[in-house]
Amino acid sequence: MRAFLGDLLDLLLPPACGRCRAPVPRAAALCARCDAALSRLPASACRRCGEAPARLHSRWLRCAPCEGRESALLACVASVAFEGEIERWIHRFKYPSPGPAGLDPAPGAVLAALIREAARRAPGAEPALVVPVPLHPRRLRERGFNPAAQLARALAREHGIRCAPAALERIRDTPSQTGLSRRARRRNVAGAFRARSARRLPARIWLVDDVVTTGSTLEEAARALRRAGAREVVGICVARTPRRSAAPFSSPSTRRPRGSRGAAARDRPAS
Numbered sequence: 001m002r003a004f005l006g007d008l009l010d011l012l013l014p015p016a017c018g019r020c021r022a023p024v025p026r027a028a029a030l031c032a033r034c035d036a037a038l039s040r041l042p043a044s045a046c047r048r049c050g051e052a053p054a055r056l057h058s059r060w061l062r063c064a065p066c067e068g069r070e071s072a073l074l075a076c077v078a079s080v081a082f083e084g085e086i087e088r089w090i091h092r093f094k095y096p097s098p099g100p101a102g103l104d105p106a107p108g109a110v111l112a113a114l115i116r117e118a119a120r121r122a123p124g125a126e127p128a129l130v131v132p133v134p135l136h137p138r139r140l141r142e143r144g145f146n147p148a149a150q151l152a153r154a155l156a157r158e159h160g161i162r163c164a165p166a167a168l169e170r171i172r173d174t175p176s177q178t179g180l181s182r183r184a185r186r187r188n189v190a191g192a193f194r195a196r197s198a199r200r201l202p203a204r205i206w207l208v209d210d211v212v213t214t215g216s217t218l219e220e221a222a223r224a225l226r227r228a229g230a231r232e233v234v235g236i237c238v239a240r241t242p243r244r245s246a247a248p249f250s251s252p253s254t255r256r257p258r259g260s261r262g263a264a265a266r267d268r269p270a271s
């Protein structure tokens with residue numbers, strides 16, 4: 001019955017690419033060509049820092065420097081580099097224009113496909129809970145919705161696991177991280193989050209945000225989850241800011257192959 005309704009819907013409203021309107025298979029947000037315009041992170045990227053080393057260590061698939069680094073996050077994965085097309089998609093998703101154009105479902109569909117693709121890169125077992133990085137209540141009122149919570153819901157739905165948008169709260173309204181150095185970012189978000197309930201959280205959690213830059217925000221949010229009982233926290237993001245532009249102490253930049261595979265085009269495991 002459901003398949004029949006799907007076929008009927010395809011007939012009445014043929015699925016189209018969210019960018020160029022070319023016909024696409026149902027459940028695909030973009031056609032293969034538009035999907036290829038996004039710059040995929042290589043499958044061999046370190047699952048914590050995103051750099052592409054020759055060898056990944058342990059079951060957490062981290063590079064050698066990350067293996068030795070203390071962090072509340074066991075891993076932090078993303079599917080694309082935050083450059084080019086994806087910046088526009090994320091901007092349209094976070095700041096929908098007023099009027100009919102703001103109702104376009106394409107940005108949400110593209111980002112949902114990419115967050116699901118990122119989760120397929122996550123090392124370790126599937127978690128019991130998905131938690132978004134929360135906005136401060138004042139920002140939430142201004143914006144009307146938390147983009148990270150929408151992504152977390154899309155991910156939880158696909159995996160059939162629980163999403164807890166209110167598990168964490170942002171207790172400090174921190175200024176934007178944009179333009180701050182790595183150290184300043186860390187100071188800026190220190191103590192910004194806490195678990196809302198005194199109840200113990202499950203051991204494994206996926207922590208969701210749209211973009212990871214230095215990882216300071218996710219790190220701080222993961223710390224709050226760990227304090228509330230979580231043991232294995234993995235960050236899941238749509239995009240990662242390339243190190244060469246994000247980190248003041250960046251290693252020599254690595255060239256990334258422009259991948260063309262991926263969930264936004266075909267919505268099934270890419271690697």
Ligand SMILES: [Zn+2]
Binds near residue numbers: 017020031032033035
């Ligand atoms: Zn297209």
Ligand SMILES: [Zn+2]
Binds near residue numbers: 046065066
């Ligand atoms: Zn690494």
